[in-house]
Amino acid sequence: MTPFQYSKPTSIDAALALTGPQARFIAGGTNLLDLMKENLDQPEHLIDITGLPLDQVSQTEAGGLLIGALVSNADLAWHPLVEQSYPLLSQAILAGASPQLRNMASTGGNLLQRTRCYYFYDASTPCNKREPGSGCPARDGLNRIHAILGASGSCVAVHPSDMCVALAALEARVHVQGKAGVRQIDFADFHRLPGDSPQRDNQLAYDELITAIELPAPQFSQHSHYLKVRDRESYAFALISVAAALELDGDNIVSARLALGGVAHKPWRNPAVEQMLQGRAASSESFAAAADMLLADAKPLAHNAFKIKLAHAAIVRAFTEAAATGVA
């Protein structure tokens, strides 16, 4: 690693005062230190935020949860309120990484992890995300793991997180604090599509800190399922993942949520698909119609056409499992 300056502030304001284009916040460090070892990121200053009071999970007045940005992935997955009321989130977190990494990684950091596109990770190749304007070798190279939705001419990378797919389906809000004050960002708007500026993964400015993730009151605790399809049974990134959630009245769908991972530069969701499911029977026909609609604009690259069929089957199966959960 290239040498850097290290600071450990004890207040959010003190942490924000240290920010700059060449500074990075560090909490779990599981992705940042890896990037620094590969010289893919060479910050001059690390701001250790693990001394900030952001490690609590509390209930909100609206009946939801406020999750501090420093809560570890393991603690969040196994928090009694999450296991009980947001089992989709527990499942998604436990599907990701390894137990060691989940002990280290923070809630806020999970949102900020970078793509595992092999060209992004290989500093000897061009990459528009690493060096804007240098090109995208993945578009015409090896692209089996890459995007089928929302890609651009300049980037076909996918977002690697499992947790974020569940947070998208649950309509979480990201609480952010910067020098200019606080703001909240809808999860759907937090990550961005690559367009012609794939170097930016999300809407966060360098002088802004994620302080918490807020979940609305639980709506899908009875019927949800996170399905992850990958090349090996554990400890691998998703080829396709599906966060499916249903609110049912008998066999009828009152409301539905559907988000996909492994397919785009951000967790992929289309509220029109969810509206289409409202009032329909919770049947394989309905779920297949949702899959058809969500994947209507999917465009394969040379090596990943299989992802479209795989995603279709995974959506139907995840919804089927979700409908069956909680039923004796």
Add this chain to the structure above:
Amino acid sequence: MSDTPTDPSGQAISLTLNGTPRQLQVQPWTTLLDLLREQLDLTGTKKGCDHGQCGACTVLRNGRRVNACLTLAIMCDGDQLTTIEGVADGDSLHPLQQAFIEHDAFQCGYCTPGQICSALGMANEGRVRSRDDIKEAMSGNLCRCGAYSNILDAVEATLPLIHGGPRP
């Protein structure tokens, strides 16, 4: 290997290492793994991939299993650390170490310290109930020799003895 346990130009931290309080000076960019191996001569913790993918560097930080290669030493100020050197009780092996011998749970042995620390961390978590659970919970530790079935036997046989035990 340096004889000096600290880097005089570094920043001061204090931590408890295998039960012994230590005052150390480290550079901000020194990982916990490099501190253990290069500055403290605790070479039981292994460097495999150095990227958090293999688990050979697994140690216990405040009773939780972590990858020492992706942990900055300077961020361990005030922490309790246990490495493979701190697992036995003097000359008497920990039951898990004994079980690794009895079940022939290694060939080259390079991944073994990480496997053992990871299994101890797994026991502290208290979440596994079945052989399949153990497989999933040990997925962060690779064994290139492929001794997985014997590792699983050793961990499964020992788990009732250490399950839910106090965090070291």
